[in-house]
Amino acid sequence: MEAARDLDIFSLAAALVLLAVPVAFSLHLRLGIVREMLVAVTRMIVQLFAAGLLLRYLFLFDNPALNLLWLVVMMAVAALTTVQKSRLRMTRILGPVLVSTFGVTLVVTLYFNAAIVRLSDLFTARYLVVVGGMLLGNALSGNIVGLTRFYHAIADHEARYLHRLGNGATPGEAVRPFFREAMINALKPALASIATMGLVALPGMMTGQILGGSSPMLAIRYQIAIMMAIFATQVAGVALSIVLSRRAAFDEWGMLRRDILGRAQD
Amino acid sequence: MSASPLFHLEDVSVRFDGTPVLDRFSLAVAPGEKVVLRGRSGSGKSTVLRLLLGFLQPGSGSIRFRGETLVPAIAHAIRRTVAFVPQDIDFEEGTVEEVSERFFTARCWSERPRIEDMGVAWTTLALAEGIGTKRVADLSGGERQRVALALALAGGREIFLLDEPTASLDGDAKKAVADRFLDRESDETVVVVSHDEEWNRPESATVVTLEPVQ
16 A cells, blocks of 8 residues: 655645634634634644654664653653643652653553564664553543542542541542542543444544555554553553552541642643 | 540640631540530531541640550551541442442451341431432432441441431431430440530530630
8 A cells, every 4th residue: 555645835734724613613602712722733733843853863763762761751741741630739749640650651562562563672763652652642641530530539528538537447448439430530531432443433543554554454453452552551550640649648647638639730 | 434534635726727626625535435525616526526536636735545645556546446427428429238338348347247237227227128229329318327327336336436427317316316325334435526405415425515716
């Protein structure tokens, strides 16, 4: 199959014309988000071009240390974004979220490269950076939902937590219902996406591969593999983030430190 | 009573955001004693229970449990020893049976009461037949309170810390619950916070009236 057709500057301009649709709706309905939309799109364009430039050189040099360094940078940004969007106090929670994001994404990415794709060079840019980046993006969304639900639910339902704690549950046992609820909520989107994949949506990776010239059957096999990796990353990532951050979030009496709950930073 | 106190609060002061809630408050609760804490809203009644459970630490004064100063390890030991019914009953989702089963999953419950074994508690609290299959979200405030009391009784513990346990019950039920917990013949230790007159029984309990700190 031939590779995807080139998109020149006029093609991109034609794509940006589509932005007129949300802008028109926003103006007509007075949603007040036109500025936000334009800023977001501008950011996206700048970030993607910067990432593209960087990836070009990463692929060119294909140095394992450099590839890993880039992945670490992406993980740090993902961890920072997770904590900000979860409305939690950065100083207390960032460390555990960093460890969880880093550990889980790296392990699953290397497993993907070693056991699924069976690469001889596990740190090659084409797989380490691309697969790692995809897993990170999904770990990020799961972590945000999981951490937000967990800590804010305990704060909102303090009586429920204290009822269990006051009857002898250890803090770990007392938070179990909140943990379960947070996990379910964090994983629901991924589950829904897995269940409807191919029916209501053609996933990005598969579409990209087909456009890039791969056969649909190979693209499907990759899609199945990446979905499993995404699911594993999300489950382990959310669980580990909550478990690791708990020590910093509760005091020695088993009480939630109220200063952990920050303000919304959307 | 001659026995050394089970709980001993001595000159305890607590402030919330600078506002004094308890000022040099002292209380000794002997094993088997029934103590009823009464007083107006804001007089610090519930705060006393929070202090006993280690949910809150005093600004000054000392708290001891069986002679030992309250530190985190002692607080966890107290929580494994008592049955606590909070003022706000906020169960997670599910049926009464499911909620009850999950309530006893903590390791401290070596013998986990099963819902079918809770008959005595159900009867005492006049809970309707078949309540186990009802969703907690559909329970009335009174039913929710009775379920929380049934859980406390089913655990077989001998120390009860009850925060407004009959606020949502009607007159007869209030009396039945007060009768159950203020039985002078029982060895159970009970510290109850309540506005309800049914608990005001100086003949069978030590009634302590708290006044808001000026």
